[in-house]
Amino acid sequence: MKNDDRTTPASPVxxxxxxxxxxxxxxxxxxSGVSEMTVSRVLRNRGDxxxxxxxxxxxxxxxxxxxxxxxxxxxxxxxxxxxxxIIPSLSNMVFPEVINGISHVLEDTELQPVLGVTHYQPELxxxxxxxxxxxxxxxxxxxxxxxxxxxxAMLLNAGIPVVEIMDVDGDAVDSVVGISHWRAGREMxxxxxxxxxxxxxxxxxxxxxxxxxxxRFEGFTETLSKAGLEVEDQEYYEGxxxxxxxxxxxxxxxxxxxxxxxxYFSNDLIGxxxxxxxxxxxxxxxxxxxxxxxxAVELLDGLxxxxxxxxxxxxxxxxxxxxxxxxxxxxxxxGASAGAERIVLTPKLxxxxxxxxx
Amino acid sequence: MKNDDRTTPASPVxxxxxxxxxxxxxxxxxxSGVSEMTVSRVLRNRGDxxxxxxxxxxxxxxxxxxxxxxxxxxxxxxxxxxxxxIIPSLSNMVFPEVINGISHVLEDTELQPVLGVTHYQPELxxxxxxxxxxxxxxxxxxxxxxxxxxxxAMLLNAGIPVVEIMDVDGDAVDSVVGISHWRAGREMxxxxxxxxxxxxxxxxxxxxxxxxxxxRFEGFTETLSKAGLEVEDQEYYEGxxxxxxxxxxxxxxxxxxxxxxxxYFSNDLIGxxxxxxxxxxxxxxxxxxxxxxxxAVELLDGLxxxxxxxxxxxxxxxxxxxxxxxxxxxxxxxGASAGAERIVLTPKLxxxxxxxxx
DNA sequence: TTGAAAGCGCTAACAC
DNA sequence: GTGTTAGCGCTTTCAA
Numbered sequence: 001m002k003n004d005d006r007t008t009p010a011s012p013v014x015x016x017x018x019x020x021x022x023x024x025x026x027x028x029x030x031x032s033g034v035s036e037m038t039v040s041r042v043l044r045n046r047g048d049x050x051x052x053x054x055x056x057x058x059x060x061x062x063x064x065x066x067x068x069x070x071x072x073x074x075x076x077x078x079x080x081x082x083x084x085x086i087i088p089s090l091s092n093m094v095f096p097e098v099i100n101g102i103s104h105v106l107e108d109t110e111l112q113p114v115l116g117v118t119h120y121q122p123e124l125x126x127x128x129x130x131x132x133x134x135x136x137x138x139x140x141x142x143x144x145x146x147x148x149x150x151x152x153a154m155l156l157n158a159g160i161p162v163v164e165i166m167d168v169d170g171d172a173v174d175s176v177v178g179i180s181h182w183r184a185g186r187e188m189x190x191x192x193x194x195x196x197x198x199x200x201x202x203x204x205x206x207x208x209x210x211x212x213x214x215x216r217f218e219g220f221t222e223t224l225s226k227a228g229l230e231v232e233d234q235e236y237y238e239g240x241x242x243x244x245x246x247x248x249x250x251x252x253x254x255x256x257x258x259x260x261x262x263x264y265f266s267n268d269l270i271g272x273x274x275x276x277x278x279x280x281x282x283x284x285x286x287x288x289x290x291x292x293x294x295x296a297v298e299l300l301d302g303l304x305x306x307x308x309x310x311x312x313x314x315x316x317x318x319x320x321x322x323x324x325x326x327x328x329x330x331x332x333x334x335g336a337s338a339g340a341e342r343i344v345l346t347p348k349l350x351x352x353x354x355x356x357x358x
Numbered sequence: 359m360k361n362d363d364r365t366t367p368a369s370p371v372x373x374x375x376x377x378x379x380x381x382x383x384x385x386x387x388x389x390s391g392v393s394e395m396t397v398s399r400v401l402r403n404r405g406d407x408x409x410x411x412x413x414x415x416x417x418x419x420x421x422x423x424x425x426x427x428x429x430x431x432x433x434x435x436x437x438x439x440x441x442x443x444i445i446p447s448l449s450n451m452v453f454p455e456v457i458n459g460i461s462h463v464l465e466d467t468e469l470q471p472v473l474g475v476t477h478y479q480p481e482l483x484x485x486x487x488x489x490x491x492x493x494x495x496x497x498x499x500x501x502x503x504x505x506x507x508x509x510x511a512m513l514l515n516a517g518i519p520v521v522e523i524m525d526v527d528g529d530a531v532d533s534v535v536g537i538s539h540w541r542a543g544r545e546m547x548x549x550x551x552x553x554x555x556x557x558x559x560x561x562x563x564x565x566x567x568x569x570x571x572x573x574r575f576e577g578f579t580e581t582l583s584k585a586g587l588e589v590e591d592q593e594y595y596e597g598x599x600x601x602x603x604x605x606x607x608x609x610x611x612x613x614x615x616x617x618x619x620x621x622y623f624s625n626d627l628i629g630x631x632x633x634x635x636x637x638x639x640x641x642x643x644x645x646x647x648x649x650x651x652x653x654a655v656e657l658l659d660g661l662x663x664x665x666x667x668x669x670x671x672x673x674x675x676x677x678x679x680x681x682x683x684x685x686x687x688x689x690x691x692x693g694a695s696a697g698a699e700r701i702v703l704t705p706k707l708x709x710x711x712x713x714x715x716x
Numbered sequence: 717t718t719g720a721a722a723g724c725g726c727t728a729a730c731a732c
Numbered sequence: 733g734t735g736t737t738a739g740c741g742c743t744t745t746c747a748a
Contacts, residue, residue, distance in 0.1 A: 020517055022494065024741060035719050040743065048717055065515050070492040071438065072741030074429045075724050079743095090457055096448040103475060112489060115473040117461060131470060134428040136380065157423050159378055243660025273660045280662060302601025302631045304638060382725060393735050398727065406733055430725030433740045437727095 023066045032060035043068060074136070083325050084132035086116040086125065086142040088210075091240055092267070093297045094314050095143070098165065101318020102141060109326050111138060120209040122148045133158055139325035145170035146211045161328035163321040166312075167212050168344050175328070177320045177343040181212045184310050184347050185219025188264065188292055191308075191349055193227045194358025197262035197290050200224065201233040203249045203274065204266025205241075213266045216294065220264065233257040237270070246273020254281075261289055268293035271307050272300050275354060279304055291354040308355030313345040320345070381424045390418035401426060432494070439467075441683050442490035444474040444483065444500040449598055450625070451655045452672050453501070456523065459676020460499060467684050469496060478567040480506045491516055497683035503528035504569045519686035521679040524670075525570050526702050533686070533699040535679045539570045542668050542705050543577025546622065546650055549666075549707055551585045552716025555620035555648050558582065559591040561607045561632065562624025563599075571624045574652065578622065591615040595628070604631020612639075619647055626651035629665050630658050633712060637662055649712040666713030671703040678703070 025043075029036040034057055041047045042057040049057075060066075074080045085102060087095045102113050114137065116128035125142075129151050132140070139161040145168075147155075155162045155173045162174040169182045192200060207214040221231055233256060235249045249270060250263065265271035271293025275285070283289050285305060292308035300307065320343050351357055383401075387394040392415055399405045400415040407415075418424075432438045443460060445453045460471050472495065474486035483500075487509050490498070497519040503526075505513075513520045513531045520532040527540045550558060565572040579589055591614060593607045607628060608621065623629035629651025633643070641647050643663060654669035678701050709715055 022517060026741080036742085037719060038717085041718090044743090046743095050717065053717085065511060067488060067491050067512065067516075069494060069741055071429055071432045071494060072724090073743070075427075075433050075726085076741075076743035078724065080429065090448070090454040096454060099448055099475075113473075115471075117457075130425060133425050136427060136429060153423060154425065158425075159380060240656065242657035245660070247660045269657060276660065276662060298598065299600035299627060302603070302605045302634065304634060384725080394725090395727080395736080396734060399734090402727090404727090408733060411733080427725055430740090431727070433742085434725075434727040436740065 022069070023064055024069070025066075028057065028061050028064060028066050031064060032057050078136070080136050080138055081110045081112055082114050082135060082137040083111050083322070083329075084116060084129075084135075084137045084140045084142075085113045086118060086128055086132065086140065088118050088120045088143055090117060093269070093299070094295060094312060097314040098143075098318035098321075101315040101320075102322040103318075105319050105322035105326065109322075111322075111326060111329065113141075113322075122151070126151045126154075129154055138329040139163070141165055141321045141325060143167075144211055145172060145176070161325055163324050163341075165317050165321045167215065168342070169215050172340065172342070175321075175324050175341040175343075177317050177324065177341075177345070179313055179317075179345050179347050180219075181215040182219035184294070184312075185216035185221075186223040187219075187347075187349060188216075188294075188310055189220045189223035189227075191351070191355060191358070192262050192264070192290065192292065193224065193229065195262075195286075195290060195356040196358065197356070198229060199232050199257075199260045200229065200262045200264060201235070201253050201257060201260045202231045202264050202266075203235045203246070203253060203270060204237075206236045206238055216266065232260060241267055241269035243269065243273035243276060246270030246275075247277040248273075250274035250277045254278075263289065263291050265291070265293045268295045268297040268300055268307060268309050271309070272303055275303060275305060275307055286354045286356045290356060296348075296350060305354055306350070306352035308350060308352040310349050311347045313347055316345055380427070381422055382427070383424075386415065386419050386422060386424050389422060390415050436494070438494050438496055439469050440472050440493060440495040441469050441680070441687075442474060442487075442493075442495045442498045442500075443471045444476060444486055444490065444498065446476050446478045446483075446501055448475060451627070451657070452653060452670060455672040456501075456676040456679075459673040459678075460680040461676075463677050463680035463684065467680075469680075469684060469687065471499075471680075480509070484509045484512075487512055496687040497521070499523055499679045499683060501525075502569060503530060503534070519683055521682050521699075523675050523679045525573065526700070527573050530698065530700070533679075533682050533701075535675050535682065535699075535701040535703070537671055537675075537703050537705050538577075539573040540577035542652070542670075543574035543579075544581040545577075545705075545707060546574075546652075546668055547578045547581035547585075549709070549713060549716070550620050550622070550648065550650070551582065551587065553620075553644075553648060553714040554716065555714070556587060557590050557615075557618045558587065558620045558622060559593070559611050559615060559618040560589045560622050560624075561593045561604070561611060561628060562595075564594045564596050568624075574624065589622075590618060599625055599627040601627065601631035601634060604628030604633075605635040606631075608632035608635045621647065621649050623649070623651045626653045626655040626658055626665060626667050629667070630661055633661060633663060633665055644712045644714045648714055654706075654708060663712055664708070664710035666708060666710040668707050669705045671705055674703055 025036045025039050028039045039057050041049050042054050118125040126148050141163045143166050145164050164172050164176045166178045168178045168180050235253045237245050275291055294310050296309045296311040324341050383394045383397050386397045397415050400407050400412050476483040484506050499521045501524050503522050522530050522534045524536045526536045526538050593611045595603050650666035652668050654667045682699050
């Protein structure tokens with residue numbers, strides 16, 4: 001981290017600040033007998049200031065408990081070290097990890113992530129984006145490639161680096177970092193076919209909103225159909241993922257279509273629920289029935305059997321996206337991106353104990 | 359949501375904004391032939407503006423793709439509708455739910471949450487807090503009651519409502535919303551004792567940093583000792599929680615102390631790992647061995663047996679905290695809190711299938 | 717190495 | 733209902 005000798009106040013005042021006016025540079029200036037400008041320089045480590053003055057200013061600022069007003073600073077310098085991070089949800093395991101990746105990289109930077117959540121609603125995305133852009137951030141990291149025309153226009157016009165993450169199947173506004181969900185679906189289908197499975201069911205979210213799940217499904221069916229197969233049964237759910245959901249769906253599907261020999265789940269959580277259900281029912285896995293999920297959620301390591309899955313490279317995506325922003329935002333405020341980047345990561349297939357190898 | 363007819367640009371410009379100067383109020387003013395002030399009024403829905411002017415301004419702003427500069431607005435009005443939300447981690451299941459609660463309540467408000475993550479490091483908390491306060495937010499929601507003197511001083515001096523969340527066992531800077539972890543520990547201990555268990559093991563995080571886990575443990579041992587019992591064995595871990603961790607720890611502990619008849623886990627995730635391990639080993643649960651966790655993580659519903667646990671009221675805490683902020687920040691910028699609130703929620707014990715009733 | 721002046725883009729307060 | 737003026741608290745720029 002740069003700028004480490006910021007003035008974090010020691011323990012100056014003990015009484016509660018009852019609506020007192022916040023301290024300004026001027027207060028520090030007067031208390032230390034140095035011009036505002038010099039105080040400003042000390043606090044930002046800019047320009048040459050004599051060691052003595054420096055000491056005095058730092059001491060005063062700390063004693064008073066001065067906290068700079070970034071609003072004024074940002075307005076004056078038209079430099080805002082904020083990165084807007086816009087994601088659909090915090091509830092599933094995937095985005096928190098992306099955020100961790102982003103934070104991790106930005107920690108070595110002056111940039112700070114600011115989070116917005118859209119709940120998979122394009123209108124809300126539009127609102128959140130507008131709100132965040134009105135703070136003139138140094139960059140935007142935003143999930144997905146599908147969005148309203150208005151949102152796209154805002155991104156295009158923002159004049160700051162934009163990284164669309166998670167998905168690379170489509171047209172990006174600027175840079176993009178992610179995996180091909182379409183390909184992930186294809187590869188899983190191929191592995192399933194190679195494993196000798198023939199009667200396949202799909203269990204997932206209602207997809208109109210979750211484009212990445214949809215693309216995986218499309219890739220999946222496409223590869224199946226090349227092998228002369230098709231998805232024989234499907235089951236969808238709404239609401240939060242969880243084991244219980246996976247169980248119920250699996251139960252319903254196997255009751256309806258007892259002859260299926262493979263279940264492809266749109267995420268590991270419901271997949272794990274399905275797995276637990278099948279184990280309880282004494283179903284022979286992976287021979288009588290194979291199972292696979294998606295995401296490679298780490299917390300699930302330790303299930304009775306390891307669920308076949310595919311890594312969604314969440315943390316790496318976050319890291320790579322943050323790097324792109326850090327590099328492109330290097331310029332001053334207002335500058336546009338140097339050049340759009342396209343970073344495609346390759347998810348790794350894990351066979352685990354629920355997918356027979358071909 | 360208020361202020362719904364903001365000017366989200368339609369799809370005005372199609373070319374990428376290559377470092378063009380962002381539009382200002384003045385641009386809209388000139389393009390619409392109305393004073394800046396009137397444009398400002400229209401865009402904020404303040405004061406009386408004739409329907410005709412209003413229309414014209416709105417249309418122009420939209421056509422141009424104008425996005426207001428909140429930095430300037432905030433500086434001029436000393437009103438920032440941001441709420442700093444500072445939490446230790448996103449990786450476990452608990453804080454995302456708190457955040458959802460906060461967002462949900464703030465959605466009906468002009469306030470917007472801004473997230474900071476501290477990774478359970480007091481120094482980082484200090485830094486994040488300083489950083490956020492320098493944006494002069496309307497309020498702060500911050501996890502825990504234990505923090506550095508400097509952080510406490512900053513909160514005290516900020517002159518804005520502060521809500522410390524999750525925990526109520528200790529001294530709050532201002533308002534506080536949470537549960538008593540100490541009491542949660544006591545209650546679980548009591549239930550265990552009442553269930554007839556006598557030889558108890560504890561499995562949890564290394565606690566120097568996780569004060570809430572520590573308080574639960576303290577309450578736990580205290581109640582045990584009143585019953586003439588003590589924790590017979592302990593096992594600690596670092597890093598992310600997950601089933602695998604729970605399994606390993608459980609295996610180690612049962613090998614070392616095969617006579618234990620109850621295992622108390624500091625969270626549901628490792629508890630679930632332990633449960634899976636025990637089931638595999640054919641251990642009779644809950645009679646030969648009882649198990650309990652903490653948090654009431656919803657996604658785990660659907661395990662082969664329902665783990666005994668205690669609700670940490672995460673979402674409610676988020677909601678209540680946001681309400682406190684929304685009410686207290688009602689005043690203008692700079693005003694201090696109306697009066698500190700103290701909201702103590704009561705976690706509910708779930709016996710599930712792993713804790714025998716007394 | 718330090719200081720003085722100007723102004724970032726907006727809004728409060730007051731005039732008209 | 734609309735416009736004008738004067739800042740908000742900083743940083744940029746230039747002068748000393």
